[in-house]
Amino acid sequence: MPELSIVIPAKNEEKTLPGLLKSIKKQTFKDYEIIVSDADSKDKTKEAAESYGARVVKGGLPGPGRNRGAEAANGRYYLFLDADGELPSDKFLEENLAEMKRRGICAATTYIKPLSSKPIDHALLEICNAYNLIMEKLKPHAPGCCIFVKKHVHDELGGFDESLTLAEDHDYVQRAEKAGYRFRILRSQPVGVSVRRLEKDGRWGLAIKYLKSELHQMLYGKHETLPYDYVMGGDLEQSIKPRTLEKSLNDLVQQVLEALDKEISLEKISVKTKEKLIKIKDLIQYELK
Secondary structure: OOOEEEEEEEOOOOOOHHHHHHHHHOOOOOOEEEEEEEOOOOOOHHHHHHHOOOEEEEOOOHHHHHHHHHHOOOOOEEEEEOOOOEOOOOOHHHHHHHHHHHHOOOEEEEEEEEOOOOHHHHHHHHHHHHHHHHHOOOOOOOOOOEEEEEHHHHHHHOOOOOOOOEOHHHHHHHHHHHOOOOEEEEEEEEEEEOOHHHHHHOHHHHHHHHHHHHHHHHHHOOEOOOOOOOOOOOHHHHOOOOOOHHHHHHHHHHHHHHHHHHHHHOOOOOHHHHHHHHHHHHHHHHHHO
């Protein structure tokens, strides 16, 4: 029985998956197995996975894909990764697992680091890191690109909630914490994350999508329908279009205004909250004049 099972949901990832698998093979920690949950890829994702010694099982969208991989796993710990990410340090597994055990952590994520040289990408992800750190003990957030968890915790939780279309990763660690299992952000080594979704939606466009998602979760709870179009895996690359900063900013402003209109029209929010939203909307529109 391996110490660690690495589970990777994938769809049409023949271009990106080898980079992740190479970084795993370079790790100083060797007691692991790799399971790729394939969501009916039309390219050579399966062949790429098997060429690095990974087992391939039938997957699906990220939540179901992680669950199918976990069902086939044999490790005492699970690590869920995205197929387009990488482990920047050869000691990623060794040091993060050691920290988990040393601190008595049952479920964890790491800081995230962009696989990009652009300062804006580093700035945006540092904001994400800061926010996740603030929420660590309040309402845990864990990006699905990197989640460590003990097997028995995953089993007790029943895995990821497959009824959710978004933020199933946050829901997963929040349920773990609620069940009495300690969640923390590991400080040892960050995970490398792809910026292709930033390229597709524009930096600010993606920021507003995540902001709207976060506001929805805070105000109304879980996502059972998608608040925006979600494209999984390698299919994302086919939809990437160049975006100018000006267009991204204009889109951001318009989406903020639309979101505010929608929130203001809701009957369930308090008068005080509605007044605050109206004031924010008025300020934005004033700045646009």
